[in-house]
Amino acid sequence: EVKLTGEGETPDIGGAALSALEMEICKQQTIEIDGVSGATITSDAVKEAVGKALKAAMGEEVVEEEPTTEAAAVVTEGTYAPGTYSAEVRGMKAMTITTTFDQDSITDIQVEHEETEGIGAPIVDSMKATILEIQGLGIDAVSGATLTSNAMIDGVAECARQAGADVDALKAIKPAAKEKEADQELETDVLVLGAGGAGMAAAVTANQNNKEVIVIEKTGQMGGNTIMAGGALNAVDDGSETALANKDSVDFHYEQTFNGGDKQGDPELVRILVENAWDGVEWLKSLGMEFQPGTFTVTGGMWQRAHKPVEPEGVGFFKTYQAYMDSHEGITMMYHTKAEELIVEDGVVVGAVCTGETGNKITVKAKNGVVLATGGFGQNVEMRMAANEETKLWPTLDETIPSTNTSAITGDGIRMAEEVGAELVQMGNIQLLPLGDPNTGSLSGNIEHAVESRIFVNIHGDRFVNEGGRRDEMTLGLFAQPETTMFIIMDSDGYPTGEELNNFGETINSLVADGRAYKADTLEELAEQIGVPAENLTAAVEEYNRHCLGGDLEGQEDEFGRTLFTDSGKENDGINDPPYYAAERVPTVHHTMGGVKINAQTQVLNKDGEAIPNLFAAGEVTGGIHGSNRLGGNALTDTVVFGRIAGQSASESSSGIGGE
Numbered sequence: 197e198v199k200l201t202g203e204g205e206t207p208d209i210g211g212a213a214l215s216a217l218e219m220e221i222c223k224q225q226t227i228e229i230d231g232v233s234g235a236t237i238t239s240d241a242v243k244e245a246v247g248k249a250l251k252a253a254m255g256e257e258v259v260e261e262e263p264t265t266e267a268a269a270v271v272t273e274g275t276y277a278p279g280t281y282s283a284e285v286r287g288m289k290a291m292t293i294t295t296t297f298d299q300d301s302i303t304d305i306q307v308e309h310e311e312t313e314g315i316g317a318p319i320v321d322s323m324k325a326t327i328l329e330i331q332g333l334g335i336d337a338v339s340g341a342t343l344t345s346n347a348m349i350d351g352v353a354e355c356a357r358q359a360g361a362d363v364d365a366l367k368a369i370k371p372a373a374k375e376k377e378a379d380q381e382l383e384t385d386v387l388v389l390g391a392g393g394a395g396m397a398a399a400v401t402a403n404q405n406n407k408e409v410i411v412i413e414k415t416g417q418m419g420g421n422t423i424m425a426g427g428a429l430n431a432v433d434d435g436s437e438t439a440l441a442n443k444d445s446v447d448f449h450y451e452q453t454f455n456g457g458d459k460q461g462d463p464e465l466v467r468i469l470v471e472n473a474w475d476g477v478e479w480l481k482s483l484g485m486e487f488q489p490g491t492f493t494v495t496g497g498m499w500q501r502a503h504k505p506v507e508p509e510g511v512g513f514f515k516t517y518q519a520y521m522d523s524h525e526g527i528t529m530m531y532h533t534k535a536e537e538l539i540v541e542d543g544v545v546v547g548a549v550c551t552g553e554t555g556n557k558i559t560v561k562a563k564n565g566v567v568l569a570t571g572g573f574g575q576n577v578e579m580r581m582a583a584n585e586e587t588k589l590w591p592t593l594d595e596t597i598p599s600t601n602t603s604a605i606t607g608d609g610i611r612m613a614e615e616v617g618a619e620l621v622q623m624g625n626i627q628l629l630p631l632g633d634p635n636t637g638s639l640s641g642n643i644e645h646a647v648e649s650r651i652f653v654n655i656h657g658d659r660f661v662n663e664g665g666r667r668d669e670m671t672l673g674l675f676a677q678p679e680t681t682m683f684i685i686m687d688s689d690g691y692p693t694g695e696e697l698n699n700f701g702e703t704i705n706s707l708v709a710d711g712r713a714y715k716a717d718t719l720e721e722l723a724e725q726i727g728v729p730a731e732n733l734t735a736a737v738e739e740y741n742r743h744c745l746g747g748d749l750e751g752q753e754d755e756f757g758r759t760l761f762t763d764s765g766k767e768n769d770g771i772n773d774p775p776y777y778a779a780e781r782v783p784t785v786h787h788t789m790g791g792v793k794i795n796a797q798t799q800v801l802n803k804d805g806e807a808i809p810n811l812f813a814a815g816e817v818t819g820g821i822h823g824s825n826r827l828g829g830n831a832l833t834d835t836v837v838f839g840r841i842a843g844q845s846a847s848e849s850s851s852g853i854g855g856e
Contacts, residue, residue: 221246274299276359283354287344288316288640289702290710293351297359301331305352310702313511314419315602316344322416323348332369339415342603343636379557383854384410384528386846387547387562388569389535389609392420393510393832394815395569396517397839398846399527400483402564403520405847409527410560412550414534415604418517420571421816422835423510424602426639426699428494428502429836430829431473438491442500446470452498453830456666457789457823460622464796465821469830469837476836477503485516493647493760495631496667496828500763508701510832533558535608538566538616538811545616545811546851563854565810565846568800569839570609572788572816574601574626583790586624587824589668591675593626598637599785600629609817613792616811617802621819623790627667627826630674630682632784633712640700641712643779645690648760649768651740652682652781657723657732659740664760668825671783682781683726685737687773704777714778722776741770787826791819798842810851814842 221242276297283293289310296304305324311317319341326335333353337345353363386402388395391413399409411418432439434446449470454461477487486506494502505512521527532553539547539561547561573579580593590597599605614620630652633641644650647664654660654677661673674682690696694705707713716722719737723730742749745762746769753759762768792800792813799807815835822830 276300276302276356276361279359281355281358283351283358285347285351285354286635287311287347288636288638290706290712291320291344291347291351293348293355295352295355295359297356297361302328302352302356304328307348307351310706311344312424312509312701314417314423314514316341318417319344320348326371327352330369330371333363333366334368334370337603339604341415343638374554377552377554377556380552380559382410382558382560384408384560384562385564386410386567386843387560387565388412388567388843388846389548389612390420390569390571390815390817391415391418391529391531392569392571392815393422393513393835394817394839394842395420395567396514397836398567398569398812398814398843400517400520401840401843402567402847403524403526405844407526407564407847410562411527411529412533412535412548412560413529413531414608415602416531418514418529419510419602421574421601421605422832423514424600424638425510425832426494426642427505427507427509427512427832428492428497428699428829429473429477429505429832430494430497430501430827431477431503431833432470432501433474433477442491444499444501446474448499449473449501453827454823456498456827457625457825460625460820460823462820465794468796468841469821469833472837472840473833476833476840479840480513480516480836483516483520485512490765492645492763493664494828495629495644495647495663496665496670496826497647497830498664498666498827502829504699508697508699511701513832530558535570535612538612540616542852544809544851546853548612561853562810562846562851564851565812565849566851567798567842567846568609568613568792568811568813568817569815569842570612570817571605572601572791573607573610574599574605574785574788575603576606579607580626580785580788583623583626583788587626589624589672590626590628593785597628597783597785598632600632600637600639601785605816607788609813610791613800613811613813613817617808618800618811619793619803619805621790621793622823623788623819625789625819625822625824626785627787627789628671628783629667629786630671630781630783631684632782634681634780634782637782637784639784641702641707641779642684642700642781643698643704643707643713643777644684644686645698646763646768648763649689649771650684650686651736651771653685653728653733653736654682655679655728657728657730657736659736659756662754662756662758664758665756666825667786667828674783680783683728683778684781685722685733685771685776685778687771687777688775689768689773691777707779708777712779715775717774717776719776722778726778726780737771741772744768744770746770787822787831788816789819789822789824789826791817793820794818794838796841797845798838799845810849812842812846812849814838 280296292308294306385407388411488504493500550558584593691704708715714725720730723733798812800811
């Protein structure tokens with residue numbers, strides 16, 4: 197057993213690396229292992245410390261040596277040894293931070309990164325400016341972008357260490373406290389709480405109904421979880437050539453969604469979701485959003501009906517909403533503003549009390565409706581553990597299980613709604629994916645393009661689950677595997693040059709270079725790289741290939757119940773075109789299907805089934821749509837369909853204030 201503690205480590209980077217290193221050292225029975233990408237300093241320190249412990253256990257003398265990390269420069273005068281220094285760190289993705297010092301100051305910071313546009317990318321720029329301004333590192337992580345924030349601090353800190361500086365002293369230098377601004381009392385037509393996918397769909401829809409809108413967002417940017425999603429949006433253009441070619445229909449989408457959630461979803465809400473999905477796509481297109489041609493099957497989507505935006509991840513949605521706001525007046529975005537409680541007057545929800553960036557009180561009242569779109573609770577460990585007690589579906593949802601969600605997704609809106617009498621439904625229905633990054637839990641680094649063209653194998657090189665099945669079944673299958681770890685295996689069909697992008701804007705070449713994916717000319721070489729028996733991996737691939745296009749069992753169900761092997765375009769014919777690729781993945785909390793109960797007009801319902809006057813909700817804050825298991829690709833559909841309905845309903849409602 198190896199037990200590592202590191203109270204001073206950054207939780208999302210060095211701290212996460214400790215658990216990964218514990219498992220890897222035990223697995224390999226040696227300290228001669230690769231360090232965790234983005235946490236090389238922690239990795240080197242761990243290997244050195246375990247090495248000393250092993251020597252001591254064997255009775256050997258332990259000689260204290262100087263640290264093995266890059267030696268710090270000698271400061272002869274001033275604070276720093278002048279020069280330019282670099283550090284490799286990891287935010288959501290790999291980052292290289294290069295910092296230049298003169299004798300007494302930090303003069304320049306350059307960052308090479310691929311952080312998510314609209315979330316991590318703006319933080320890189322803002323933190324660079326702040327560090328240069330205050331000449332210190334005592335900066336709080338930004339809500340919703342803690343991985344990027346911590347990586348920036350750690351990277352500059354490492355550069356400063358190399359320059360001979362006192363890093364602890366730099367971390368004690370903090371920005372001057374902002375003077376508390378005056379309290380505000382604001383009035384608008386429609387108030388939207390949350391600037392994620394559902395919130396922005398509601399805001400734009402309300403504005404299209406000639407309403408003034410205020411959007412409250414506790415982070416510094418719009419996006420929520422939607423901007424970090426893979427971008428897949430399920431929708432069926434009933435009777436179209438595409439639908440006919442895919443043997444798909446709105447009714448089939450309904451059937452798979454309802455049955456896929458074990459018939460726990462509200463049938464009326466499921467029907468609204470699937471029947472309004474294509475209209476949602478056309479609405480987005482009317483706003484200028486572009487989609488790639490054709491459809492694909494997203495993991496857990498069960499069928500080839502997902503539409504992929506041209507922009508990676510969920511970025512395209514928010515570029516579209518921002519473009520609308522740039523060309524229309526009437527939507528006011530209030531960032532760094534946290535909704536605390538709903539205001540109820542004479543039984544009617546009329547607004548919200550919020551806290552501004554400087555701690556000032558901001559009261560916003562709406563003449564029309566209030567829309568709750570604050571997301572789920574995937575990053576609230578206490579809340580998700582309590583909810584899991586309802587179903588006991590997952591072995592654990594404690595802090596050892598990461599999440600794909602931004603750090604801001606903590607269930608605030610669910611709490612606020614419950615305080616005004618809202619009924620919460622199916623809180624125990626929590627979805628995990630088997631596709632988490634081993635270090636961060638994010639979906640970044642996922643090499644797959646579509647379900648049909650890849651398989652999963654465990655650390656023994658064996659398949660263990662239907663990779664085209666339900667998300668809960670795949671993840672429960674992974675929990676049953678040794679070390680709860682798997683590898684995605686695929687060939688070069690999706691990456692003919694290596695420069696093609698995955699669903700998260702990353703090339704396979706960059707992932708391989710960063711150590712987050714593996715590449716080999718033969719399956720035997722790939723097996724060696726990922727540490728699995730070659731005979732098992734090759735046997736797994738050969739059996740899978742038999743069911744693919746041209747195989748002797750083409751299209752037939754395999755031993756795991758899988759039937760998805762070949763896409764409608766007949767492009768996938770198995771894993772047989774080198775080079776071959778692999779990527780390590782772990783379980784990660786992805787979506788909380790439980791939440792506030794709503795009706796067809798998105799009105800929030802109380803425990804007696806009655807609508808709470810003037811309060812509407814959309815997106816992951818709601819419950820009762822997806823049931824026990826959400827189909828992949830249905831979440832973004834949910835944000836557009838129910839976000840638009842909420843915006844419309846709120847526009848037509850009246851709070852009774854302001855003469856409305």
